[in-house]
Amino acid sequence: MQSLYVEGNSALHRLSPRAKIFSLFLLGFVLFLGDNLPLLAIVTLLTALIYRSIGLSLKESAVRLRPLLLTIVIVALFTLIVSPWHVALATLLRLTALMLFAAAVTATTTITQFMDEITALARPLERTGWVKADDIGLAVGLVLRFVPEIIARYHAISEAHAARGLKVRPATILTPLIILTLRDADNIAAAIDARGIRRHVS
Amino acid sequence: MAVEPLTLSLTENRLGVIGLNGSGKTTFARMINGLMKPTTGKVIVNGRDTRDEKTALADVGFIFQSPQNQIILPIVKDDIAFGLKGRGFSKAEIDRKVELVLARFNAEELATRRAHELSGGELQIAALCSVLATGPNILILDEPTNQLDLRNRALVQKTIDGLEENVVVITHDLELISGFERVLLFHEGRLETDAPAAEAITRYRELAV
Numbered sequence: 001m002q003s004l005y006v007e008g009n010s011a012l013h014r015l016s017p018r019a020k021i022f023s024l025f026l027l028g029f030v031l032f033l034g035d036n037l038p039l040l041a042i043v044t045l046l047t048a049l050i051y052r053s054i055g056l057s058l059k060e061s062a063v064r065l066r067p068l069l070l071t072i073v074i075v076a077l078f079t080l081i082v083s084p085w086h087v088a089l090a091t092l093l094r095l096t097a098l099m100l101f102a103a104a105v106t107a108t109t110t111i112t113q114f115m116d117e118i119t120a121l122a123r124p125l126e127r128t129g130w131v132k133a134d135d136i137g138l139a140v141g142l143v144l145r146f147v148p149e150i151i152a153r154y155h156a157i158s159e160a161h162a163a164r165g166l167k168v169r170p171a172t173i174l175t176p177l178i179i180l181t182l183r184d185a186d187n188i189a190a191a192i193d194a195r196g197i198r199r200h201v202s
Numbered sequence: 203m204a205v206e207p208l209t210l211s212l213t214e215n216r217l218g219v220i221g222l223n224g225s226g227k228t229t230f231a232r233m234i235n236g237l238m239k240p241t242t243g244k245v246i247v248n249g250r251d252t253r254d255e256k257t258a259l260a261d262v263g264f265i266f267q268s269p270q271n272q273i274i275l276p277i278v279k280d281d282i283a284f285g286l287k288g289r290g291f292s293k294a295e296i297d298r299k300v301e302l303v304l305a306r307f308n309a310e311e312l313a314t315r316r317a318h319e320l321s322g323g324e325l326q327i328a329a330l331c332s333v334l335a336t337g338p339n340i341l342i343l344d345e346p347t348n349q350l351d352l353r354n355r356a357l358v359q360k361t362i363d364g365l366e367e368n369v370v371v372i373t374h375d376l377e378l379i380s381g382f383e384r385v386l387l388f389h390e391g392r393l394e395t396d397a398p399a400a401e402a403i404t405r406y407r408e409l410a411v
Contacts, residue, residue: 003276003316003318005276110276110277110280111275111276112275112277112280112284134288141274141275142274145274145275145276184271187266187268187271188271188272188274190232190237190266191264191266191271191272192272192274193237194235194237194262194263194264194266194272194333195264195272195285195332195333195336196285196336197274197284197285197288
């Protein structure tokens with residue numbers, strides 16, 4: 001069980017969680033307004049510098065970002081098939097910038113801070129009567145908390161393949177991964193109920 | 203796993219639950235804290251029916267087979283505090299309760315530790331703290347010594363022995379419950395034996411072969 005949060009005292013660590021979440025939201029919006037390639041390249045470079053500032057080694061950064069980066073490259077390649085090259089490049093730059101900034105925010109904000117902020121932000125929505133702010137906060141917290149567990153489980157299943165001399169294939173990995181994750185989700189839900197964490201519901 | 207109808211009155215301070223895999227032990231335990239509702243009949247805990255959603259879970263703490271699944275926040279003290287939120291306590295009261303529960307188990311040094319760095323025994327203690335902080339008077343432990351080495355097992359046994367709460371232990375670790383006043387042996391979904399530890403354990407050994 002690893003944590004997405006990285007201990008440190010960088011400027012981003014010290015920035016308030018609310019400011020970070022709003023900046024991320026704003027960036028996600030602004031990046032899709034224009035398609036000026038040099039400007040997008042500068043923004044991407046800036047987000048890379050921000051990500052570097054949080055104190056992760058290059059190796060650790062690569063391990064953390066590789067799966068997402070791979071997905072972004074695949075999306076860009078598909079875009080290249082159906083659109084001109086500059087649209088594909090813009091997609092690549094936009095998503096990379098967003099990923100780098102989101103990863104930096106996640107690495108410098110504790111789960112508790114995230115949950116408190118999301119819960120506070122969702123509080124006005126309670127007036128609609130459709131949602132409970134505490135549930136939204138809890139859901140976000142659970143995602144952040146259990147992503148590393150799912151990755152760890154993926155590695156365990158890969159090792160089990162290797163130990164049996166089997167080639168690692170998505171089809172043979174995904175089935176046990178999904179089944180184990182769903183089973184754990186049931187156990188975690190039972191634990192949350194047993195601890196009375198969603199008392200506001202009853 | 204279905205459990206056949208049974209009528210029991212449990213008042214002992216230490217209750218063991220044993221039986222082969224799939225005998226109905228966990229189903230029985232989950233009915234005590236209202237995680238599962240009986241399809242017929244009723245379960246009354248501290249005078250309250252577990253079918254009443256509002257009160258069912260309040261008095262019964264439950265430690266699961268995999269304590270890492272019930273620890274939600276990565277830092278131990280944050281996790282203990284998390285269970286206390288939304289219960290009308292002030293921030294200072296919550297901090298105080300977290301300190302008290304850790305002190306009770308001489309586990310102050312766990313406060314700032316990350317849950318993923320804890321040993322199996324420490325993980326059980328952390329889960330115990332987060333459950334007991336809310337003040338249940340009945341505690342259910344589902345296989346608390348499962349997969350622990352001898353040192354961690356001894357730590358967990360010592361901790362269980364020292365608990366003031368009423369404790370229900372579901373286990374395959376027969377030594378753990380050998381001193382218990384009452385042990386329930388489940389077999390194929392029915393209550394096979396309800397007796398002091400020594401008698402229930404002897405009967406369990408006969409059934410197992």
